[in-house]
Amino acid sequence: MAPPVSCLLVAVLFSASCKATASSDQTCMEKEANKIYNCENLGLREIPDTLPNTTEFLEFSFNFLPAIQNTTFCRLTNLIFLDLTRCQINWIHEDTFQSHHQLDTLVLTGNPLIFMAETSLLGPRALKHLFLIQTGISNLEFIPVHNLENLESLYLGSNYISSMKFPGNFPTQNLKVLDFQNNALHFLSREDLNTLGATNLSLNLDSNDIKGMEPGAFHAKVFQSLRFGGTLDVSVLLKGLQNSTTRSLWLGTYEDTESQDLTPAMLEGLCEMSVESISLRKYRFSDLSATTFRCFTPLRELDLTATHLRELPSGIQGMNSLRKLVLNVNHFEQLCQINAASFPALTDLSIKGNLGVLDLGAGCLEKLANLRRLDLSHNGIKASDCCNLPLKGLHHLQYLNLSYAVSMGLRRQAFQESPKLEVLDLAFTHLTVMASQSPFQNLPLLQVLNLSHCLLDASNQHLLEGLGGLRQLNLQGNIFQDGSLSKTNLLQTVAGLEVLILSSCELLIIDQQAFHSLGNVTHIDLSHNSLMENSIDALGHLKGLYLNLATNSIRIIPPHLLPILSQQSTINLSHNPLDCTCSNVRFITWFRENLHKLEDVEETVCENPPSLRGVKLSEVELSCGITAVGIFFLVVFLFLFTILLIFAVKFLVRWKYQHI
Amino acid sequence: MKGFTAAFLIWTLISPSGGGTPAWPTHTACKDSNLEVLYQSCDPLQDFGFSIDQCSEHLKSNINIRFGIILREDIKELFLDASLLTGGVPFLNYSYPICEEDLPKFSFCGRRKGEQIYYAGPATNLGFEIPKGEHQVLLKLYNENHSMVACANATIICS
Numbered sequence: 076m077a078p079p080v081s082c083l084l085v086a087v088l089f090s091a092s093c094k095a096t097a098s099s100d101q102t103c104m105e106k107e108a109n110k111i112y113n114c115e116n117l118g119l120r121e122i123p124d125t126l127p128n129t130t131e132f133l134e135f136s137f138n139f140l141p142a143i144q145n146t147t148f149c150r151l152t153n154l155i156f157l158d159l160t161r162c163q164i165n166w167i168h169e170d171t172f173q174s175h176h177q178l179d180t181l182v183l184t185g186n187p188l189i190f191m192a193e194t195s196l197l198g199p200r201a202l203k204h205l206f207l208i209q210t211g212i213s214n215l216e217f218i219p220v221h222n223l224e225n226l227e228s229l230y231l232g233s234n235y236i237s238s239m240k241f242p243g244n245f246p247t248q249n250l251k252v253l254d255f256q257n258n259a260l261h262f263l264s265r266e267d268l269n270t271l272g273a274t275n276l277s278l279n280l281d282s283n284d285i286k287g288m289e290p291g292a293f294h295a296k297v298f299q300s301l302r303f304g305g306t307l308d309v310s311v312l313l314k315g316l317q318n319s320t321t322r323s324l325w326l327g328t329y330e331d332t333e334s335q336d337l338t339p340a341m342l343e344g345l346c347e348m349s350v351e352s353i354s355l356r357k358y359r360f361s362d363l364s365a366t367t368f369r370c371f372t373p374l375r376e377l378d379l380t381a382t383h384l385r386e387l388p389s390g391i392q393g394m395n396s397l398r399k400l401v402l403n404v405n406h407f408e409q410l411c412q413i414n415a416a417s418f419p420a421l422t423d424l425s426i427k428g429n430l431g432v433l434d435l436g437a438g439c440l441e442k443l444a445n446l447r448r449l450d451l452s453h454n455g456i457k458a459s460d461c462c463n464l465p466l467k468g469l470h471h472l473q474y475l476n477l478s479y480a481v482s483m484g485l486r487r488q489a490f491q492e493s494p495k496l497e498v499l500d501l502a503f504t505h506l507t508v509m510a511s512q513s514p515f516q517n518l519p520l521l522q523v524l525n526l527s528h529c530l531l532d533a534s535n536q537h538l539l540e541g542l543g544g545l546r547q548l549n550l551q552g553n554i555f556q557d558g559s560l561s562k563t564n565l566l567q568t569v570a571g572l573e574v575l576i577l578s579s580c581e582l583l584i585i586d587q588q589a590f591h592s593l594g595n596v597t598h599i600d601l602s603h604n605s606l607m608e609n610s611i612d613a614l615g616h617l618k619g620l621y622l623n624l625a626t627n628s629i630r631i632i633p634p635h636l637l638p639i640l641s642q643q644s645t646i647n648l649s650h651n652p653l654d655c656t657c658s659n660v661r662f663i664t665w666f667r668e669n670l671h672k673l674e675d676v677e678e679t680v681c682e683n684p685p686s687l688r689g690v691k692l693s694e695v696e697l698s699c700g701i702t703a704v705g706i707f708f709l710v711v712f713l714f715l716f717t718i719l720l721i722f723a724v725k726f727l728v729r730w731k732y733q734h735i
Numbered sequence: 736m737k738g739f740t741a742a743f744l745i746w747t748l749i750s751p752s753g754g755g756t757p758a759w760p761t762h763t764a765c766k767d768s769n770l771e772v773l774y775q776s777c778d779p780l781q782d783f784g785f786s787i788d789q790c791s792e793h794l795k796s797n798i799n800i801r802f803g804i805i806l807r808e809d810i811k812e813l814f815l816d817a818s819l820l821t822g823g824v825p826f827l828n829y830s831y832p833i834c835e836e837d838l839p840k841f842s843f844c845g846r847r848k849g850e851q852i853y854y855a856g857p858a859t860n861l862g863f864e865i866p867k868g869e870h871q872v873l874l875k876l877y878n879e880n881h882s883m884v885a886c887a888n889a890t891i892i893c894s
Contacts, residue, residue, distance in 0.1 A: 137807070
């Protein structure tokens with residue numbers, strides 16, 4: 076029995092020693108020479124010698140440093156950012172960062188800290204961001220207070236902190252972000268808040284199960300934002316927030332949190348505080364009526380995402396200040412059910428991801444004369460004649476998102492009601508346009524148009540008529556007749572185009588004159604088509620392009636096309652069946668000389684000959700002086716020449732002898 | 736000599752092959768007389784823990800799950816991709832947002848790299864009947880930068 080056991084022991088020892096050597100062999104990844112290095116997940120026990128002294132950004136998470144002290148990082152005096160996430164640090168000894176004057180961000184997330192020495196954070200001239208998330212802190216006295224005067228953000232999430240009261244000498248005056256997410260703060264007192272010297276702070280108290288607050292705990296305090304996500308009782312909160320001022324207040328809840336339904340009485344507290352923007356995500360309203368919104372009148376932004384709404388009550392009074400309203404992920408059946416007339420000053424409205432098909436109706440948003448942005452995406456909309464009736468009265472609309480609808484029929488001048496549109500997104504909406512009609516006519520200010528995957532017939536030459544100011548056009552995933560972009564095409568009416576996306580359009584050929592009208596274009600994406608090298612001719616008059624030709628059928632690029640590629644600034648030729656024989660040698664040479672212009676070089680590989688399949692083009696070496704056939708002919712020629720010479724000499728000698 | 740050979744043989748058998756990633760053990764997420772759910776982490780860096788409270792071929796909606804993992808990425812945004820295969824043939828691909836900047840569905844949304852997460856609560860699933868047979872499910876959790884948060888190869892055996 077004993078020998079097998081000892082054998083096993085030997086085997087375990089063998090494998091252990093093998094593992095240790097393997098891990099120390101691994102090296103850090105260089106992200107920017109001499110500055111940025113990533114040493115994550117390497118099981119390192121010290122800073123490797125391979126890191127240069129000039130390192131500024133070091134990602135060192137998931138290594139093994141049980142104790143850190145002044146010798147640990149002493150060589151890297153230029154450090155600005157140091158990430159020590161989950162390095163199993165127990166001890167941070169005296170003067171660890173003594174010589175790191177530039178250090179700006181220190182991440183200690185997920186370390187089982189036992190003790191931080193009083194002088195452990197001394198050294199940096201301006202330490203701005205300190206992450207102490209899930210480090211087991213239960214008392215704020217744990218954090219050494221020296222040298223925190225410049226701190227702008229302090230992250231203390233997922234600890235066991237039960238009191239927000241900072242020690243008297245803790246410098247909080249420059250703090251901008253204070254994050255107590257997921258702690259054990261159950262009660263906030265006036266005294267707790269008084270230890271916070273900062274104004275305009277963003278304070279995060281998400282997932283803290285706050286059960287009580289001293290009334291007026293936040294009295295006369297000014298915040299940039301306050302988050303109380305997942306709180307059980309909103310009325311307790313709002314009482315504590317009496318006479319406070321905050322720009323944004325986040326009161327949302329979650330799937331896994333059981334929060335009480337909101338009653339009008341619970342929201343009374345809002346009348347006693349000053350707030351610009353409020354979010355009540357995922358709450359459920361009971362007794363929803365116009366009075367629910369009694370204390371919402373001074374609001375500028377209101378977010379009611381996923382609040383189980385079927386309609387907004389009519390007759391809400393006094394919400395004249397509201398600029399932005401978010402009603403995403405609700406249960407409206409018709410757009411008119413939001414009773415838009417209550418919010419006459421609205422500039423930004425978002426109703427996306429509605430749970431059920433949304434009917435756009437007619438003139439439902441007519442009273443929103445100031446509306447600038449409208450998002451109606453992901454709503455399963457079906458509209459046979461869009462969009463003049465639904466958009467009635469929206470004369471100032473600049474941004475319209477109707478993407479991910481089911482289907483829409485567009486006739487001529489379909490957006491006549493909103494002539495100031497600048498961005499129009501119709502991606503993934505099946506559009507039906509009558510033959511040779513121009514639905515986008517009279518949109519001279521439109522700059523961005525996304526028509527990707529609209530199942531359009533892109534061969535309609537009049538489709539884009541009237542879009543004189545268009546700069547960006549996305550036609551991805553639409554089909555051209557016969558797979559050909561011909562000489563006369565829809566791009567002729569949009570001469571000012573800068574960005575053109577024609578990827579996944581099943582294109583086989585582009586006419587040499589197809590892009591002739593485009594003079595300002597700087598970005599062309601023709602990837603995921605079946606284009607061959609002859610289509611490159613169409614780009615002859617364009618210079619300085621970002622040109623994406625990835626995933627096409629380009630094999631051989633003849634020498635006369637190389638100047639066209641040379642005049643562009645960035646080119647992507649990856650995933651093409653490129654030829655790496657001598658018939659393509661000029662292109663391969665060009666490729667190696669222009670590597671700085673090429674994108675995705677790692678994915679640009681040979682297809683032919685089979686011996687070189689999968690080899691990166693940048694690594695192919697070809698010697699194409701004389702081909703085998705050439706050598707054969709040369710040998711034959713030399714052989715014949717020699718025979719001829721011998722005969723000639725013979726003849727000459729004989730002739731001489733005869734004449735002696 | 737014989738002992739050394741045996742030791743060498745065992746060593747070659749149990750030591751990880753050069754460069755190959757270690758395979759994490761297969762765990763049981765739930766087991767019942769008719770249904771068994773097994774999973775294995777396909778993240779080369781780490782394993783994770785997962786269990787389902789009620790195990791039944793009549794899958795109820797909003798079943799309770801338990802989940803424990805160390806985050807290797809921030810999860811301000813978190814997405815789930817699921818691919819279902821039966822007999823090696825994919826028949827359903829599905830993508831679902833769990834955390835979004837403008838809609839954090841769960842209380843753990845917004846947690847940061849390095850944090851340990853334990854979630855015990857409802858999964859917002861639909862109720863349905865699991866068809867008889869053996870099904871493979873590939874689950875991937877990733878964030879807005881497409882960095883992997885978790886990866887699982889699961890097998891569902893329904894008899």
